[in-house]
Amino acid sequence: MRVPVDWLREYVEVPSEATGQDIAAALVSVGLEEEAVHTGGVRGPLVVGRVLTMEPEAHKNGKTVNWCSVDVGAANGTGEPQGIVCGAHNFAPGDHVVVVLPGGVLPTPDGPLEVSARRTYGHVSAGMICSERELGLGEDHDGILVLERRYAEDPDALARCVPGADALALLGLDRETVEVNVTPDRGYCFSVRGVAREYAHASGATFTDPVQALAAAAPGPTASGYPVRVADDAPVRGRAGCDRFGARVVRGLDVAAPTPQWMRTRLTEAGMRPISLAVDVTNYVMLGLGQPLHAYDLATLGSEIVVRRARPGERLRTLDDVERTLDPQDLLITDGGETPLGLAGVMGGASTEVSGATTDVLLEAAHFDPVTIARSARRHRLPSEASRRFERGVDPALGPAALQLAVELLVRYGGGEAGEEVTDVGSPQPPAPVAMDVDFPSRLVGVDYARGTVVSVLEAIGCAVDGHADRLTVTPPSWRPDLRTAEDLVEEVARIHGYARIPSVLPTPPGGSGLSHAQRVRRTVADVLAARGLFEVWGAPFVGEDRLAALGLDVAAETARTVRVANPLSDEQPWMRPSLLATLVDALRRNVSRGAKDVALFEVGLVTALDGPQRAAPTVEVGVLPPPETLAAIREAVPPQPRHLAVLLTGELDRAGWWGPGRRADLGDVLELVDALAEALAVETVVTADDVMPWHPGRCARVALADGTVLGHVGELHPTVVQALGLPPRTVGGELDLDALTVAADHPVRARTLATYPMAQSDVALVVDRAVPAAAVRGSLVAGGGDLLEAVQLFDVFEGEQVGAGRKSLAYRLTFRSPERTLTTEEVSGLRDAAVAAAARDHGAVQRA
Structure with missing residues (x-):
């Protein structure tokens, strides 16, 4: 909110010596954040000049310019007339104009422009005669600013228009404007009145509320008031979209009458562009008091205004000349309940716009529900000055005073007459004690x-x-x-x-129990992976159906177990992710596209895993603690969100160099990471072959706990997935349920007694069908080997004619050790034979000679 300091002084007694910085500092002390203190962008010598002569000159480029002699008094140091070339023609000898002398600086869209004496059109032009836009006073750039016309109704200002006089002070370009950031809970500060009140709180200065006198002068509603009816059949959270609607009529208005210069200046300083008298008055009242107004051409209205919700398929062309399809939750101002006239609290319609043929206007000052207005403005991507105020909360008692001020200004400057019709319907709910x-x-x-x-x-x-x-x-x-x-x-x-x-006192933290078990597990997992060269990343948890399809997943099944975001950041990613890999691939693609060829990433994050239909959560009032049953319903509506771990590796894991060739990351590296995590968490995992998307068949493994709980899958990405996502070939990775792993790791770990007796090793080679997993054979060996079997290691896999077609040989090294004595050869052989017998019984394994 931009607040011109001279406007602020009308409402509160600001000391004459107070600067914009002083005012901003006072406002900061009561919680209004300072954005900036603005002054006119013109610097240096800007003076009043009187045109002595004008000599039109036509040039070869077809342009006619004026070689002017301008009296600038003693401002140029010599008292001699200033020679200036000017391309405008809307002034004449004897007119007083604004001249920027060499060394002055003018604001431009491209930055400050320093004016200097330069040769142009055959003359040395020592300065510049300025238009309104060049001075930052408005948008008029068609001609020169002539002071006799600007101050035709201000004799005092006209008397100060003498050659050489300082034009900065004359035009108000030395005035300051304080800009503050208004937080959503302080909507009343979206007005000079509200900021003046806050300045009074901060400084103790006397605040004069202009609303009191205006409200006292405002007439009460009359029987002849313009008919208005509120018919809101779809209130939001039980609150009507409009609880007060006021209207006044001004007849015989000269819409072509110019807006007074002081009002144009204030609007410009406050950041709004002057347009026409009717529009400028409504904007001026809104900026001053905080009540948005709207002016209708009375001749375009029917017999009654009806405020209602939009109907399905209804359309409205707004003042920005855009035809919009309305939503049933949009609140409308309609003619007789049928034809939409405007989007309530956001923007009016084009059909009732005040035009050059307008003579009678209807002024509207209504109070609308903040949530209704905020949703409509966002739904149509149509933020406006009115909606910014309504969505933060406008004073419902402000309407009559705002209408009174607007009527007074239109009558005074537009030659209109205040009509006897006064409308005030509705009764806002008073604030609750x-x-x-x-x-x-x-x-x-x-x-x-x-x-x-x-x-x-x-x-x-x-x-x-x-x-x-x-x-x-x-x-x-x-x-x-x-x-x-x-x-x-x-x-x-x-x-x-x-x-x-408020003193700054360092609070004493209460004693705690440190990290939770889940936090310790997450830190351990991150430390293990980071120590092995992986980089942790974070990805936004939103995906689109195209990403799920690219991963080769069943889109219908995946979307059925997640939730759709009601207002997604991107329409292309409306779903909460059901898998970490669906978003981790983005980080991998981004790194590869920027030249990183060898990448190893991991992410720990939440996924959505619905186990049934999504429950609808009840909506509650903001700022009020809901009752326990409502809180319970909200919690029950939150879908399960387990925490997962995902990794992706591509490129060389062992870099190539003078020391030798490199080695690409493969499935074995991911399995090694799984083993390292299991060892760090003291959890036993079982790895078996599997075939699920998005993994390559034959290069996919399922990771489970010893009790059969599936943690997830690891493997090499399927070639079609790699191609669809634009990833490097042979990319490997995996995704595990970290919550399940955390539960499994929640047990005391006891250190094993260091064995002092020697170990005994025995190697066996078992021939089994090619389809039998090596892990399954290992499990049988462990089960049959007994308590003295300390370790089983697969050290060779062989396929060939010697073992037969469709068969393979698995060579294991069995390590036995007793904690009490040295094992004999006979004992070791017996234990080995028992282990081999278990493998033969379970998988038909045959021992090779």
Whole structure:
């Protein structure tokens, strides 16, 4: 919000010596963040000049310019007339104009422009005669700014138009504008009135509320008032979209009448472009008081205005000349309940726009539901000055005063006459009283606030305070819809009394139990993978159906176990991810596309895993604690979100160099990572062959716990997946359920006693069918080997004529050890034979000679 300092002075007694920086610092002390302090972009010598002569000259390029002699008094240091070339023709000798002398700086869209004496069109032009746009005063660039025309109705300013006079002060280009950032809960500060109130709180200056006098002068509703009916059949959260609608009529208006210069200047300083008298007046009232207004051409209206929700398929052409398809939740202003006239609180329609033929206008000042307006503005991507205010909360009591000011300005400057028709329908719900203990601010903030301080602060911000002893009943003012709880009131006490008065005390942290088991597991997993050269990444948890299809997954099945985001950041990624790999591939693609050929990544994150239909969560009022049953329903509606671990590796794991050739990452490397994680967490895993997408058949492994719980899959990505995603060939990776792994790791780990007796090893080669997994054979050996079998290691796999077609030979090294004695050869042979017998029984294994 941009607040011109001279406009602010009308509402609050700002000291004459206070600068824009002083005002901004005061506003910061009460919580309004300073954005900037603006002044006119013109610097250097800018003076009033009187045109002495004009000599038109035609040039070969077809352009006619004027060689002018301009009296600038003593501003140029010599008192001699200044020679200036000018291409405009809307002035004449004797006119007073604005001249920027050499050394002056003008604002331009491309940055500051320093004016210098330069040769052009056969003359040395020592300066520049300026238009409004060149000075930043408006958009008019068709001709020179002639001061006699600008100040035709301001004799005092015209008297100051003498050659050599400082034009910066004359045009107000030395005035300051303070820009502040308005937070969503402080919508009343989207007005000069609201900012003036905050400055009064910060400085103690006297605030004069202009609304009081305007409201006293505003007439009450009349029987002849323009008919308005609110027919909202689809309220949001039980609240009507419009709870008050006021209207006034001005007849005989000269819409071509110029907007007074002071108003144009203020609008420009506040960041709005002057357009026409009717539009400028409504914008001026909105900026000054905070109530958005809208002006209708009365001749284009029917017999009644009806406020209702849109109907399916209904369309409206708004003032920006865009035809929009309306949503049933949009609130409309309609003619007789049929023809849409405007999108309530956002933007009016083109059919009732005030035009050059308008003579009678209907002014609207309504109060709309913030949520309804905010959703419509976002739905149609149509933010407006009106919607910014309505969605933050407009004072429902402000309408009559705003209409009165607008009518007064139109009558005064447009020659109109205030009509007797006054409409005021609806009854806004008054603010709810809030109960608060007197010592609650002291307990919450940690500062000893006396009862008198608490009461005086709350009354200063407009609250009505009633109560006795230790309990207060506080009724917030109509312009503070954000004050709903005792905590909100405490914030106001702390803010107005002064944040600087709150001491900085370092709190003593309570004793805790350290990291949880799940946190320790996640840190262990990250440490293990980082120690092996993998880089951790984070990806946004949103995917599209095209990504699921590219991974070769069943799109219908995958979307059935996740949820669709109601308002996604991207329409192409509306689903919560059911798999970490669906987003981790983006990080891999990005790194590869930027020249990284050898990449190893991992991510720990949440996925969505619905186990049934998605439950609908109830909506609740913002800022109010829902009842326990509502909180329980919200929690039940949240889908399960297990934490997963995913890894992707591509390129060389062992780099090539002078020391020898490199080695590409393969499935074995991913299995080694799984083993390292299992060892670090003291968890036993079982790896078996599998065939699921998005993995290459024959190069895919299922990872499970010893009890059969499946953790996930690892493998080499399927060639079609690699091609569809644009990944390097032979990319490997995997995804595991980290929550399941965490549960499995939640057990005490006991150190094994160091064996002091020697081990005994025996090698066996077993011939089995090619389809039998080596891990299954190993499991049988372990089961049959007994408690003295310390380790089983596969060290060779052979296929050939010697073992027969469709068969393979698996060579294992069995290690036996007793903690009590040295094993004999006979004992070791017996244990080995028992292990081989178990493999023969389970898999038909035959021992090779």
